[in-house]
Amino acid sequence: MPPSTNKRMLITLENPKSPISESYRMLRSNLDFTSFDNNEKILMVTSAGPSEGKSTTTTNLATVYAQSDKRVLIVDADLRKPTVHLSFNRSNRNGLSNILVGQAEWKECIQSSGIDNLSIIPSGPIPPNPSELLSSKRMKKFIEEVKDEFDIILFDTSPILAVTDAQVVAAFCSGVILVVDAGKTKKDTLSKAKHTLERADARILGVVLNNISRSKGDSYYYYYYGT
Numbered sequence: 763m764p765p766s767t768n769k770r771m772l773i774t775l776e777n778p779k780s781p782i783s784e785s786y787r788m789l790r791s792n793l794d795f796t797s798f799d800n801n802e803k804i805l806m807v808t809s810a811g812p813s814e815g816k817s818t819t820t821t822n823l824a825t826v827y828a829q830s831d832k833r834v835l836i837v838d839a840d841l842r843k844p845t846v847h848l849s850f851n852r853s854n855r856n857g858l859s860n861i862l863v864g865q866a867e868w869k870e871c872i873q874s875s876g877i878d879n880l881s882i883i884p885s886g887p888i889p890p891n892p893s894e895l896l897s898s899k900r901m902k903k904f905i906e907e908v909k910d911e912f913d914i915i916l917f918d919t920s921p922i923l924a925v926t927d928a929q930v931v932a933a934f935c936s937g938v939i940l941v942v943d944a945g946k947t948k949k950d951t952l953s954k955a956k957h958t959l960e961r962a963d964a965r966i967l968g969v970v971l972n973n974i975s976r977s978k979g980d981s982y983y984y985y986y987y988g989t
């Protein structure tokens with residue numbers, strides 16, 4: 763399968779001086795002040811519902827980390843609606859699902875993103891049983907193997923309230939970034955998402971408010987509130 767032409771814009775790459783890119787750098791700085799056990803930055807980006815900006819946040823945050831000379835890996839753990847490969851115009855033929863069913867080693871699935879220091883492992887073909895695969899021993903083994911090769915690993919995931927996939931991934935991560943569509947997500951939905959993550963023993967590092975001013979026809983901004 764050739765790389766998809768359905769490319770998504772990566773603002774931190776295409777317009778690094780914009781205020782939006784600056785807000786991703788602010789998010790990065792805030793995370794730099796957070797301490798992690800064993801210095802392991804294995805982070806997951808999720809949201810309560812669909813289309814709140816998880817993948818946009820994952821790919822742009824990864825890009826600003828890579829721009830600061832960190833070795834960064836994005837893993838597309840959204841095995842239902844994967845898009846990471848589209849942001850970097852890469853093939854999705856081999857990826858996480860192949861690793862998790864034992865068909866491939868991670869080294870066979872990793873791809874350069876085209877940005878220095880930034881590698882990606884796309885989702886691979888969509889499997890019938892994502893949450894089962896994501897909670898498997900192979901997932902644990904995969905993370906054990908890749909974690910020493912990178913300064914930061916970012917998992918893009920499915921919405922936390924829709925399916926259990928992201929809860930399962932949270933168990934392997936040192937922290938979670940919760941993206942909230944400011945114009946759409948209701949308070950009680952957000953609170954449900956927070957409780958679901960807490961039940962999964964996830965450490966919520968902060969909330970990214972997305973789409974703060976889209977409703978006003980303005981450009982969009984991201985703000986980060988550490989907890």
Ligand SMILES: Nc1ncnc2c1ncn2[C@@H]1O[C@H](COP(=O)(O)OP(=O)(O)OP(=O)(O)O)[C@@H](O)[C@H]1O
Nearest residue numbers: 811812813814815816817818819843972973976982
């Ligand atoms: N702040 C924003 N302003 C304008 N468009 C945005 C903004 N954030 C995201 N988008 C666009 O909205 C769509 C959904 O964003 P994105 O794919 O990042 O969300 P998602 O939470 O990963 O969705 P899914 O649940 O489908 O995985 C994309 O087309 C993206 O380019």
Ligand SMILES: [Mg+2]
Nearest residue numbers: 816817840845
């Ligand atoms: Mg997504």
